[in-house]
Amino acid sequence: RKEVEQDPGPFNVPEGATVAFNCTYSNSASQSFFWYRQDCRKEPKLLMSVYSSGNEDGRFTAQLNRASQYISLLIRDSKLSDSATYLCVVIPGSYKAAGNKLTFGGGTRVLVKP
Amino acid sequence: DTAVSQTPKYLVTQMGNDKSIKCEQNLGHDTMYWYKQDSKKFLKIMFSYNNKELIINETVPNRFSPKSPDKAHLNLHINSLELGDSAVYFCASSQDGNRGPYEQYFGPGTRLTVT
Numbered sequence: 127r128k129e130v131e132q133d134p135g136p137f138n139v140p141e142g143a144t145v146a147f148n149c150t151y152s153n154s155a156s157q158s159f160f161w162y163r164q165d166c167r168k169e170p171k172l173l174m175s176v177y178s179s180g181n182e183d184g185r186f187t188a189q190l191n192r193a194s195q196y197i198s199l200l201i202r203d204s205k206l207s208d209s210a211t212y213l214c215v216v217i218p219g220s221y222k223a224a225g226n227k228l229t230f231g232g233g234t235r236v237l238v239k240p
Numbered sequence: 241d242t243a244v245s246q247t248p249k250y251l252v253t254q255m256g257n258d259k260s261i262k263c264e265q266n267l268g269h270d271t272m273y274w275y276k277q278d279s280k281k282f283l284k285i286m287f288s289y290n291n292k293e294l295i296i297n298e299t300v301p302n303r304f305s306p307k308s309p310d311k312a313h314l315n316l317h318i319n320s321l322e323l324g325d326s327a328v329y330f331c332a333s334s335q336d337g338n339r340g341p342y343e344q345y346f347g348p349g350t351r352l353t354v355t
Contacts, residue, residue, distance in 0.1 A: 170330070171346070175341075175343075211281070213283070226342065228273075228283075228285065229285075230282065230283040230284070
């Protein structure tokens with residue numbers, strides 16, 4: 127089983143719609159979770175960290191479910207510029223033990239269409 | 241005023257050659273990383289250095305050797321290049337990785353093609 131698994135998509139989303147997707151992680155001791163965004167042929171960039179209580183940043187909402195070991199990302203009112211690959215990222219175990227090592231999922235591709 | 245820069249951006253070379261990729265960050269960060277993104281788009285950590293000290297050394301062939309002359313630079317040297325080394329290599333940096341799960345800032349990537 128991969129450490130971090132994601133549905134590769136693509137998720138074809140009409141502009142203005144809501145889209146949500148999950149990722150699962152295998153290491154139950156993981157404490158740090160993130161969503162990164164990667165545009166085509168570009169570097170990954172941090173979209174948001176994921177906190178235990180869930181967090182929201184504008185149109186983006188991230189949730190963590192420790193019991194089921196998954197995190198989710200919801201995008202409301204999708205814009206054309208949201209088209210990208212969303213990478214689920216986990217630090218396996220504690221950041222100190224893991225040396226702040228990021229473990230990436232394979233990414234979920236989102237295509238927002240007019 | 242690029243935060244994390246890599247050179248070269250593209251590298252095409254033949255099997256068996258030795259090549260280097262350079263990375264520099266001007267963010268004042270203590271920790272730097274090398275990641276490899278293969279053709280299936282999976283990003284995997286290769287190495288990390290904290291204040292010039294090797295912290296992470298994943299299962300990477302010993303043909304790959306990182307070198308950190310100072311904490312602002314982390315170079316990657318690859319000996320005897322193989323076809324399977326073709327990938328995009330990303331450098332990244334963060335504040336001290338021993339003190340927190342800090343955001344990592346990625347360079348633009350070096351697209352290596354081995355023919």
